[in-house]
Amino acid sequence: MEAVEVRVGRIGWIVGWIAVVVSCGHDDGMRGEAVEDDDGIDVVRLGVLEFYGESDDDVIVLPEIIVAGEPFTLRINTYNGLCDEPEATDVEYGDGQVVVSPYVHTLIPRGTVCPDALKRVEHRAEIVLPSAGESAIVIRGRRVAATVDEEITREIRVVAE
DSSP: OEEEEEEETTTEEEEEEEEEEEOOSSOOSBSSOOEEETTEEEEEEEOEEEETTBOOTTSEEOOSOOOTTSOEEEEEEEEEETTEEEEEEEEEEETTEEEEEEEEEEEEETTOOOOOOEEEEEEEEEEOOOSSEEEEEEEEEEEEETTEEEEEEEEEEEEEO
């Protein structure tokens, strides 16, 4: 586990422990079924948080100050292909944590080519932490490399004023 301190403006600090946890026994990160038929490929799945070991500092962006009871926007910048477009970003609350799942939609009509190039897709999630103090935000996504395409999570601990 890697400890990370992120400055939060003039008022205080968010102390975050970013842990990459490979999910075992969970769903495959897809929403619905992947369809590959005479029309092409159509699938909705989690966005990529780590691409061939790359995970830039701006993959997960928090506001400088988080105030309990007030909404704030969490930005997640995933790595994707040119045929991927942002889909819904799910937010689930429970047991002292918020779980955020950014999805992308891949649509490749039969007979077309999707250029092999990387682009970033921004996802936004409105979050409200109900009380002051420390909370966990868990971001679900995927790790992709030559022979790997697996679900991972990143956990960030934040302190709301």
